[in-house]
Amino acid sequence: xxxxxxxxxxxxxxxxxxxxxxxxxxxxxxxxxxxxxxxxxxxxxxxxxxxxxxxxxxxxxxxxxxxxxxxxxxxxxxxxxxxxxxxxxxxxxxxxxxxxxxxxxxxxxxxxxxxxxxxxxxxxxxxxxxxxxxxxxxxxxxxxxxxxxxxxxxxxxxxxxxxxxxxxxxxxxxxxxxxxxxxxxxxxxxxxxxxxxx
Amino acid sequence: xxxxxxxxxxxxxxxxxxxxxxxxxxxxxxxxxxxxxxxxxxxxxxxxxxxxxxxxxxxxxxxxxxxxxxxxxxxxxxxxxxxxxxxxxxxxxxxxxxxxxxxxxxxxxxxxxxxxxxxxxxxxxxxxxxxxxxxxxxxxxxxxxxxxxxxxxxxxxxxxxxxxxxxxxxxxxxxxxxxxxxxxxxxxxxxxxxxxxxxxxxxxxxxxxxxxxxxxxxxxxxxxxxxxxxxxxxxxxxxxxxxxxxxxxxxxxxxxxxxxxxxxxxxxxxxxxxxxxxxxxxxxxxxxxxxxxxxxxxxxxxxxxxxxxxxxxxxxxxxxxxxxxxxxxxxxxxxxxxxxxxxxxxxxxxxxxxxxxxxxxxxxxxxxxxxxxxxxxxxxxxxxxxxxxxxxxxxxxxxxxxxxxxxxxxxxxxxxxxxxxxxxxxxxxxxxxxxxxxxxxxxxxxxxxxxxxxxxxxxxxxxxxxxxxxxxxxxxxxxxxxxxxxxxxxxxxxxxxxxxxxxxxxxxxxxxxxxxxxxxxxxxxxxxxxxxxxxxxxxxxxxxxxxxxxxxxxxxxx
Numbered sequence: 001x002x003x004x005x006x007x008x009x010x011x012x013x014x015x016x017x018x019x020x021x022x023x024x025x026x027x028x029x030x031x032x033x034x035x036x037x038x039x040x041x042x043x044x045x046x047x048x049x050x051x052x053x054x055x056x057x058x059x060x061x062x063x064x065x066x067x068x069x070x071x072x073x074x075x076x077x078x079x080x081x082x083x084x085x086x087x088x089x090x091x092x093x094x095x096x097x098x099x100x101x102x103x104x105x106x107x108x109x110x111x112x113x114x115x116x117x118x119x120x121x122x123x124x125x126x127x128x129x130x131x132x133x134x135x136x137x138x139x140x141x142x143x144x145x146x147x148x149x150x151x152x153x154x155x156x157x158x159x160x161x162x163x164x165x166x167x168x169x170x171x172x173x174x175x176x177x178x179x180x181x182x183x184x185x186x187x188x189x190x191x192x193x194x195x196x197x198x
Numbered sequence: 199x200x201x202x203x204x205x206x207x208x209x210x211x212x213x214x215x216x217x218x219x220x221x222x223x224x225x226x227x228x229x230x231x232x233x234x235x236x237x238x239x240x241x242x243x244x245x246x247x248x249x250x251x252x253x254x255x256x257x258x259x260x261x262x263x264x265x266x267x268x269x270x271x272x273x274x275x276x277x278x279x280x281x282x283x284x285x286x287x288x289x290x291x292x293x294x295x296x297x298x299x300x301x302x303x304x305x306x307x308x309x310x311x312x313x314x315x316x317x318x319x320x321x322x323x324x325x326x327x328x329x330x331x332x333x334x335x336x337x338x339x340x341x342x343x344x345x346x347x348x349x350x351x352x353x354x355x356x357x358x359x360x361x362x363x364x365x366x367x368x369x370x371x372x373x374x375x376x377x378x379x380x381x382x383x384x385x386x387x388x389x390x391x392x393x394x395x396x397x398x399x400x401x402x403x404x405x406x407x408x409x410x411x412x413x414x415x416x417x418x419x420x421x422x423x424x425x426x427x428x429x430x431x432x433x434x435x436x437x438x439x440x441x442x443x444x445x446x447x448x449x450x451x452x453x454x455x456x457x458x459x460x461x462x463x464x465x466x467x468x469x470x471x472x473x474x475x476x477x478x479x480x481x482x483x484x485x486x487x488x489x490x491x492x493x494x495x496x497x498x499x500x501x502x503x504x505x506x507x508x509x510x511x512x513x514x515x516x517x518x519x520x521x522x523x524x525x526x527x528x529x530x531x532x533x534x535x536x537x538x539x540x541x542x543x544x545x546x547x548x549x550x551x552x553x554x555x556x557x558x559x560x561x562x563x564x565x566x567x568x569x570x571x572x573x574x575x576x577x578x579x580x581x582x583x584x585x586x587x588x589x590x591x592x593x594x595x596x597x598x599x600x601x602x603x604x605x606x607x608x609x610x611x612x613x614x615x616x617x618x619x620x621x622x623x624x625x626x627x628x629x630x631x632x633x634x635x636x637x638x639x640x641x642x643x644x645x646x647x648x649x650x651x652x653x654x655x656x657x658x659x660x661x662x663x664x665x666x667x668x669x670x671x672x673x674x675x676x677x678x679x680x681x682x683x684x685x686x687x688x689x690x691x692x693x694x695x696x697x698x699x700x701x702x703x704x705x706x707x708x709x710x711x712x713x714x715x716x717x718x719x720x721x722x723x724x725x726x727x728x729x730x731x732x733x734x735x736x737x738x739x740x741x742x743x744x745x746x747x748x749x750x751x752x753x754x755x756x
Contacts, residue, residue: 012205016212024220032225066248113236114243153232 033148033157039104040097041089045142051079055131055139067120070106073097107147109158110135110175117198134175246270252279252599252615254538256488256531256552259308260359261538263599263615266555273532273555279599284359284544284617300480300503303328304569307490309468310334310539312584313566315458317485318465320573327573329466330474332491335445337453339545340366343437345430347404349397350376350662351439354385358543371433373426375400375416377661378692378734379727390426392416394659394732395749397441404430404438405446441662443491445542453540454620456547457591459583474501485565486512486519487528488536492739494746495521496715511565516688517739528565529558537581547620549588551581551612585609585618594620657752658697658733660713660745663690688738691720691753694730698722702755710756711735713748719756 047053058071077098083090097104112118123129131139148157159175177196184191217223251266251273263279302324304317309331321327340362351357353372354364374386377394392400396416403412404427413420430436430447437447471493480503495518502508510522519525528534532555540548570577588594589608596604598616605611608618663686686692691711693703703709707722711733718740728734733751735741745751 010208012208013212013215016209016214017216018212020213020216021220024217024222028220028222028225032229062248064248068247072247113232114240115235150229150232152226152229154236155232 032151034151035146035148036107037146038107038144040093040144042144043142044139048139059131061121061125065121065125070108073101073103077101107149107156109138109147109156111156112159112175113155116177116196118196243274244270244272251553251555253532253553253555254550254615254617256534256536256538258356259490259539260541261548261550261552262359262361263550263617265599265615266532268555278361279615282361282599282617283597283619284362284540284548301326301328301474301478302481303330303474303479303483305471305482305484305493305498306331307484307486307492308488308539309490310455311488312458312537312580313485313488314539315462315465315584316566316570316575316577316580318468319462319577320570320575321466322464323573323575327466328469328474328479330469330471332493333443333470334468335443335542336450337540337545338437338445338447338543339449339451340370340543341545342435343370343447343449345371345373345433345436347373347375347426347430347436347438348382348386349401349439350374350380350441352380352382353439354382355380357439359541362541362543370437373429377659377729377732378663380663390418390422391729392418394661401438401440401444403427451545453545454547456549456584456618456620457587457593459587471497471501476500477503479503480506482506482508483565483569484508484510484512484518484522485569486510486517487530487534487565489517492517492737492742494743495739496743511563511568513562520739526563526565526568527561529554529562532556533558533562534564535581537584546622547594549585549612549618550616553613553615582609585612588618594618657731658693658750659731660749660751661728661732661734662742662745663692663734663736686723686734686736687721688736689719689721689740690723690736690738691741692723692725692728692734693753694728694732695724695726696730697733697753698724701753703753708756709753711741711744711751711753713744713751715746715748716744718744720753722753 047058058075060068060071062068076093080090080094080098083094093104096102123134124131149155150157150160180196181191246269249268249271251268253264253266255262255264255276261284263282263284265277265279266273267275267277302321304321304327306314306317306329308314314329314331318329321329338358340358343366346353353374354367357363371388372382372386373388373390374380374383375390375392375397376383377392379389379391383389393416396412399407399412399415400418400423403409403416403423409420409423409427412418412423416423430438435448437445437449439445477500479501482498482502498518499521507524508518508522509524509526510518511526511528512519513528513530515525531552534552535554536552538548538550538552540546566577566580585608596608596611596616596618598605598611598614600614600616605616608616612618691709693701698704698707701709703722703724705722705724709720709722711718711720720735720741725734733753735745
């Protein structure tokens with residue numbers, strides 16, 4: 001097969017361009033993230049629907065107003081001291097964590113880096129925001145999705161937003177500084193560096 | 199299409215152009231920047247449940263009570279305890295080679311601790327063992343004082359126990375005699391601007407010396423000095439604080455020491471460095487792990503024998519570590535357990551601990567155990583033994599910040615931040631003329647030294663901004679000392695705009711400060727509050743070495 005001279009002259013360049021675009025848009029976003037499974041196959045849906053629990057029953061505020069975050073094993077063991085059901089996940093949780101009193105190493109999707117100070121009490125109690133505003137439908141999922149960690153920066157994929165193009169085109173949906181600032185601007189709220197970077 | 203070198207270049211060019219249109223380069227740049235914030239070399243605080251612990255800070259002589267907020271057992275923030283009644287708010291071979299008359303000495307920068315007793319006991323077991331410390335002024339009963347004359351002492355800026363000083367502030371009138379308008383001078387009831395280096399003359403003038411001489415040296419009028427002397431006499435009890443640690447007045451008390459086990463009393467007595475013969479110390483062990491007032495190195499160097507060995511125990515090489523033959527790293531608060539002697543403004547004995555809340559890094563040395571080990575002494579439980587002796591004595595009361603009432607086990611309570619406070623049986627101290635003599639002698643020595651060693655003109659008079667400064671600045675205080683303009687840094691010097699202009703200096707310039715004792719590089723700050731003809735210097739070891747024994751200086755742009 002032969003191409004006209006002008007096309008065959010540009011074909012190698014076009015081929016290189018297409019290969020790079022395919023690799024950069026399809027392969028790179030998958031390769032940059034490391035996928036790690038959560039230690040326990042936890043169902044928010046079962047706890048909310050069958051257990052009748054609300055978000056703050058487990059993700060509670062302490063007496064001093066600070067946010068306790070992911071509950072410790074003590075809280076789980078209060079109900080799961082003995083198996084609640086016969087599922088394999090339940091048995092595994094009891095055998096691996098409750099009985100040996102070993103804290104599960106939960107991977108927190110929304111954990112901000114150490115140089116960020118985020119106050120849950122200000123956003124939830126003062127501003128009246130719903131948990132879903134930032135955490136989406138996490139509270140009604142039947143299993144915990146795998147945790148995706150950036151291989152270089154070690155940030156959670158949730159911080160940077162789900163779309164792969166976020167670092168080329170600015171996208172919403174993550175928990176980056178730009179997302180915080182955008183929301184504060186929309187609400188007409190004052191913000192300064194030291195609000196979050198103490 | 200054939201595979202030619204030209205086509206390969208075209209393919210590579212296309213790939214490069216395509217890559218720029220993908221997230222790859224931009225994401226790698228961003229991620230690499232983020233990695234620098236989070237890579238393994240950056241310390242990560244623990245995560246866990248918050249809790250509160252009580253203790254005492256050992257970074258300075260005040261020993262303030264501290265409430266620590268801990269996460270997962272690790273302290274993440276420190277605050278004062280408002281309710282607290284006080285703070286409100288390789289040598290073995292060298293030892294064998296010592297010649298007759300030569301000494302092995304421990305220089306303790308913060309005397310009065312249990313560690314100090316251990317050093318004294320250890321030195322008692324070593325031939326010619328000597329325990330050295332800076333002279334300790336009598337305690338001051340601030341609750342009784344009505345007038346204070348401060349000769350450049352930062353009374354409202356770190357002297358004594360800040361909480362105690364501020365609590366008593368409304369009851370006394372403060373007269374600050376100082377060359378520059380310091381923070382204390384600003385907050386004093388009266389600021390007397392005097393010539394730098396004339397503090398000792400003023401001290402002599404108001405304590406019975408020549409008023410005419412004091413007026414000539416300080417720049418004050420004779421009338422001012424007479425009325426100052428009258429005010430101190432008539433509006434008493436009064437207190438005079440001199441620039442070199444001298445304390446005189448009607449409110450000095452002889453403070454008892456906290457009880458110690460009887461067997462400890464065979465220790466060697468406390469000696470001052472000045473009392474040592476020149477060239478007499480063969481082995482000098484300097485404990486800088488608990489910083490105290492810095493003794494300029496030239497004063498120490500003169501006492502060392504030829505081929506002497508100097509070992510510094512410190513958590514930074516910024517202090518004597520630069521001159522010592524060996525510097526052994528030690529833990530720093532809050533990594534080490536130590537007790538805190540009462541500050542100058544505490545009229546009664548106290549006993550409290552600075553607890554180790556954070557594990558020290560590997561490889562640090564405990565100076566107490568090291569020096570005790572040289573003497574074959576087991577001092578691992580010295581603090582606990584002393585707590586037992588205190589409890590056995592039946593003296594004093596206990597303040598427990600956790601509010602647990604009187605504890606049955608003093609040692610356990612001390613580890614949780616409790617403070618033992620002796621009964622208030624302090625005896626009034628008789629006035630002595632020693633301080634005045636020492637102050638005058640120092641002034642004469644400085645003047646003679648300047649005249650003898652300096653042939654070039656030294657146009658600027660030196661004023662020390664931080665006269666009582668530890669050699670080392672704790673990492674916990676680095677923001678105040680290095681990253682803010684709150685204090686002149688350890689290499690800082692401030693000049694009046696006219697002097698700075700004359701020397702071609704601006705704020706941020708680097709200059710060479712020269713005195714008869716040597717020279718040092720300084721970071722210049724131009725400050726209206728510094729009088730013309732004066733250079734105000736920070737409290738770092740280099741500056742104290744060069745300026746501590748000199749009256750005048752010059753700066754040269756470097």
